Each structure stands twice: as structure tokens, then as C-alpha cells.
Amino acid sequence: MQVGMIGLGKMGRNLVKNMLDHDIEVVAFDLDPSARQAVSTDGAQAVASVAALVAALDAPRIIWVMVPAGKPTQATLEDLTQVMAADDVVIDGGNSYYKDSVEHYNLLKAKGIHFFDVGTSGGMSGARQNGNFMIGGNAAYFSRIEPLFKAIAAPDGYLYTGPAGSGHYLKMVHNGIEYGMMQAIGEGFEVLAKSQYDYDNEAVAKVWNNGSVVRSWLMELAESAFHKDANLDSIKGIMHSSGEGAWTVEEAIRLHVATPVISSALMMRYRSEAADTVTGQVVAALRNGFGGHDVDPK
Numbered sequence: 001m002q003v004g005m006i007g008l009g010k011m012g013r014n015l016v017k018n019m020l021d022h023d024i025e026v027v028a029f030d031l032d033p034s035a036r037q038a039v040s041t042d043g044a045q046a047v048a049s050v051a052a053l054v055a056a057l058d059a060p061r062i063i064w065v066m067v068p069a070g071k072p073t074q075a076t077l078e079d080l081t082q083v084m085a086a087d088d089v090v091i092d093g094g095n096s097y098y099k100d101s102v103e104h105y106n107l108l109k110a111k112g113i114h115f116f117d118v119g120t121s122g123g124m125s126g127a128r129q130n131g132n133f134m135i136g137g138n139a140a141y142f143s144r145i146e147p148l149f150k151a152i153a154a155p156d157g158y159l160y161t162g163p164a165g166s167g168h169y170l171k172m173v174h175n176g177i178e179y180g181m182m183q184a185i186g187e188g189f190e191v192l193a194k195s196q197y198d199y200d201n202e203a204v205a206k207v208w209n210n211g212s213v214v215r216s217w218l219m220e221l222a223e224s225a226f227h228k229d230a231n232l233d234s235i236k237g238i239m240h241s242s243g244e245g246a247w248t249v250e251e252a253i254r255l256h257v258a259t260p261v262i263s264s265a266l267m268m269r270y271r272s273e274a275a276d277t278v279t280g281q282v283v284a285a286l287r288n289g290f291g292g293h294d295v296d297p298k
Contacts, residue, residue: 001025001147004053005044006076007066007094008035010292011120014127015066015093015152016044021129022151029053050076054083061088062145066120069096069243077104086112089145093120093133095244098169105137105164114141117164119171122154123290130154134174136167169251176248176262179241182286183265185218186279193231193278202226221289222282229285236296237280239272240287 001024005016008030016026016039026044029052030036036046047053054061061084065076073096080090090108092101092115101117108115116137126132131153135142142160149158161167192199205223209215225232245266252259272280287293 001151002027002058002062003148004028004057004061004063005039005066006030006050006053006063008032008039009066010124011093011127012066013039013042014124015064015120015131017042018128018131018152019148020044024148024151027053027056050079051083054080059085059088060144061085062091062148063088064091064093066093069094069100073104074100077107081108081111081113084111084113087114089114089116089141091116091118091145092168093118095119095171095175095242096168097243097247098165098172101136101168102165114138114144115164116142116145117167119167119174121171121174122157124292125290126154131157133158134161134167134170135159136161136164136169138164172244172247172251175242175244176259179245179248179265179269180261181216181218182283183261183268183279185214185222185286186277186282189222189282190278201230217290218286221286225282225285225289232278232281232285234298235281235284236298237272237276237278237284238296239269239280239283240293241266241269245269 003019003024003026005012005026005028008028016028019026020043027047028039028044029047029050040046045056047056065073067073067076073092073094090113092104096117105115116135119134121132133149133153135158161170189201202223205219205226209219209223245262249259249263249266284295288295
């Protein structure tokens with residue numbers, strides 16, 4: 001199997017390594033020459049342009065786009081429509097807004113190109129091994145790309161979700177849930193920090209992650225963060241957001257669905273930009289742990 005990868009950041013490069021582990025031939029491109037050089041050392045074929053990437057792949061092609069949502073994704077897809085051929089496949093594995101993905105599906109369909117919007121979860125470690133993927137697009141062509149996901153996903157870690165937009169819609173709601181879960185964990189540790197007891201945060205996270213109802217990967221990441229910095233004193237409690245929590249709340253408002261937990265978690269992200277809190281520090285550390293997202297050092 002042969003795949004083209006555009007975008008070699010934290011997620012893209014790890015996806016390439018995952019594919020190579022499963023004997024998938026990868027041709028890769030990134031605007032950054034150092035990223036191209038790095039991925040070539042991993043065993044992929046690095047090229048210097050989108051056109052060169054398309055030319056290096058056998059038809060019909062499968063090209064995975066892993067660049068930031070919005071204008072970078074739009075520009076990349078527009079470039080691809082100029083050089084790809086009918087019956088090729090494009091996968092958008094980034095965190096694009098689902099309505100944009102419907103437009104992208106129609107843009108490529110006009111050229112005879114098959115578009116799949118793929119919500120990608122599991123952070124950097126999931127991209128590297130045993131990822132999680134939510135896949136929207138034309139069901140008639142899913143069988144062509146299913147072997148790719150069967151190879152790089154965790155067992156039962158991929159799902160064809162329906163027509164265009166459904167993959168990114170599901171990932172949007174997934175991330176909204178994630179907001180609420182991280183907010184609750186952060187708030188819990190803030191209550192402990194303000195209590196009359198002197199808790200060892202790392203030990204608390206460890207015991208909660210072994211047999212308790214709240215055991216989870218997020219709690220494991222909390223344990224790791226507290227192991228490195230017992231009270232997270234080295235980072236600010238600013239909780240950045242990528243936009244998917246806001247999209248989930250906007251969709252809930254449109255559908256008249258009450259989402260008080262997700263909505264409150266989103267508001268707390270905005271509040272954290274103005275003042276430090278222990279909650280903010282915990283959530284910032286968790287986001288850094290699973291996705292490599294930046295933290296603001298004190």
C-alpha cells in the first residue's frame with residue numbers, strides 16, 4: 001500500500017512512522033525542509049512540493065492531509081485539485097470544522113476526487129501506534145482506504161461514520177466531552193490543593209487510576225505531569241483551546257441540547273486566559289501530555 005502525507009508536525013510525522021511500521025510506503029511533504037529531512041531518516045520518501053508528491057504516487061492515489069484546520073487545509077486542498085486525477089482519494093485527518101469538510105467534499109467531488117474527513121484521536125502516542133479514527137465520506141469508496149485504518153488503528157479503533165462531515169462532527173463532540181472531563185479533573189485537584197490536607201498529587205492520581213471509577217488515560221497523564229512537577233509550579237494555568245469545544249457548544253445551541261458541563265468547561269478555558277488557577281495548570285499539563293500542546297511557563 002502507498003500513501004502520500006502532507007504535513008509532518010507532531011501528528012503527521014508520528015502517523016508516517018506508524019504507517020512505515022506496517023509496511024505502508026509513504027511519500028511525504030512539508031513546507032519545512034527540516035521536517036522533510038527528519039521524515040526521510042524514518043524511511044519515508046520526502047519530496048519538495050505538493051506536485052512532486054502527487055507525481056511520486058501510483059494512481060489511483062491516497063493522500064492524507066495533516067495540516068492546521070482552516071486556511072492551511074483549504075489552501076492545501078485547492079492545490080491538490082490542480083494536480084490530482086479523478087478517482088484519487090484525499091483524507092483530511094486534522095480538526096477541521098465539519099461544515100468546512102462538507103464543502104471540501106463537494107470541491108473535490110467536482111473533480112472526481114473522493115474526500116474523507118477523518119477525526120483523529122489518541123494524541124501523539126495514538127498517531128504513533130494504535131490510533132483512533134472517525135471516518136466520514138462516500139461509503140462506496142471506504143473499502144479502498146479501510147486497510148490503511150485497519151493497520152494503524154487500535155483494535156476496534158476506527159469507525160466509518162457516514163456521509164461527508166460526519167467524521168469531523170463526531171470528533172468535534174468527542175473533543176467537547178474531553179473539555180468537560182479535563183475540567184472536572186482539574187477542579188478536583190484544585191479542591192485538594194485548597195484543603196487542610198497535604199496531598200501528594202502524583203500519589204493521588206496513581207491511586208485513582210488503579211481500580212477507581214475515574215481511572216483513565218487522562219488520570220495517567222495527570223500522574224505523569226505531577227511526577228515531573230509536584231504542584232505544576234513551573235507552568236501558568238492558561239488553558240488554550242483549539243476551537244472544537246466552541247463548535248460543540250454552538251451546535252448544541254443550534255439543536256437546543258443542554259450541555260452545561262461542556263459549556264462551562266469552555267468558559268473556564270476563556271477565564272484562564274485572565275488569571276492562573278490550579279485547574280488551569282492541571283488541564284494545561286494534560287493537554288501537553290496527550291497532544292504536545294504548548295504550555296505557558298511562569
